[in-house]
Amino acid sequence: MISMRGTFDEYRRELDGMAFSPGEKNELVGRLSHAAAPRRARLPRAAVAAGVAIALGAGVVTAYATGALGAAADFLLDVFGEDAAQTQTIADAVQPAGASAAAGGLTVSADAVLGDDTHYVVVYSLTPDDPTLFEGVARSDEGTVLLDFSNIAIPENEGASGGGMGAYFYDADPEDASVQYVQQCWAQSEGGLAGTSAYVKFVDLYALDPETLKPVGEPLATGTWELEVPLDYESEAIALPVGQTVDFEGASVTVTELSVSPLGVLVSYDLAGTPDASQEFPQLNLPVFVSFADGTSFDATWAGGFGDDAHVTKGASFDRIVDTDDIVSVTVGDVTVEVPHA
Known part of the structure; x- marks a missing residue:
């Protein structure tokens, strides 16, 4: 079995870049209360990039409140927010995942999945036999529930050569006994992820100390939960032109793959020479920015990735x-590639 404390520290470091906005949460909760929504706690969005705002609309809130999008879409709206464009995208694309496992008095079920050929999001519910199990678990000021598994539960994808994950817990409905777990994943595989499966194993669930974010005492639930999550969706990724060559800190970089989708960005590139930089594995740090029509941008420079001295793939x-x-x-390095639109 993997050492819990050592792997937990490593896992937490992977999530250091994640932050949450309580202001966005409060705004959304207020709008929902006026729309007579059922009592569901709204999760603050994971602010992976600064300055990317979500506009809320009364019509969107009404659709959510009346259950028009269905339970699977509700969970994805918890994660990503509710502007009109993405509400329609979620309604069209989200799939109920339909996988579950039970052990140690706890059932873990995959409730919703949304993705493309490289990125996907899975929302799980953790439902205890004892409805009081999570009552004493601390909540952060930002709305997350301070729980974690003992292992780094990165899903394995069919044929994937590498990838990464961010994750957190939240409580979609404080009036029921369940809590939710979100995995935001990316992986590169031949032929893409759509239509394949993700295999995930969770081991031993712990409550965390709110000051140290370390596990407290004995596990809340002991066991192993293994699920096969079907990635049954259609990818909307757009492949962009490649072959551009840029200079990166003294190394010559040639872009070999570049794509965007409603969920994220992926770039692969070859390197000739080693970038002159002080960071560990500087080959990963090629600047990558996605620009939006509203004037905002998304910084994927520090995205997770894998590779070696000669080739790197990273996605965010x-x-x-x-x-x-x-x-x-x-924009990759100093070269900007426009996204074609029909």
Whole structure:
């Protein structure tokens, strides 16, 4: 079995870039209360990039409040927010995942999945046999529930050569006994992820100390939960022109793959020479920016990636669902590639 404390520290470092906005949460909760919504706690969006805002509309809130999008879409709206464009995208594309496992008095079920050929999001519900199990678990000021598994539960994808994940817990409905777990993943695989499956294993669930974010005492639930999550969706990724050569800190970089989708951005590139930089594995740090029609941008420079001295692939998930018509361009190094629109 993997050492819990060592792997937890490593896992937490992977999530250091994630932040949440309580102001956005409060605004959304207020609008929902006026729309007579059922009592569901709204999760602040994971602010992966600064300055990317979500506009809320009364019509969108009404659709959510009346359940018009269905339970699976509700969970994805918790994660990404509710502007009109992404609400329609979620309604069209989200799929109920339909996988579950039970052990140690706890059932873990995959409730919703949304993705493309490189990125996907899975929302799970953790439902205890004892309805009081999570009552004493601390909540952060930003709305997350301070829980974690003992292992780094990155899903394995069929044929994937590498990838990464960000994750957190939240409580979609404080009036029921369940809590939710979100995985925002990316992986590169031959032929793409759509239509394949993700295999995930969770081991031993712990409550965390709110000051140290370290596990507290014995596990809340002991066991292993293994799920096969079907990625049954259609990808809307747009492949962009490649072959551009840029200079990066003294190394010559040639772009070999570049794509955007409603969920994120992916770039692969070859390197000739080693970038002159002080960071560990500087080959990963090629600047990548996605520009949107509203004038904002998404910084994917520090995205997770993998590779070696000669070739790197890295990808990043946006902090919201975007309409690809609103993506203007992707800048890699000092070269800007426009996104074509029909």
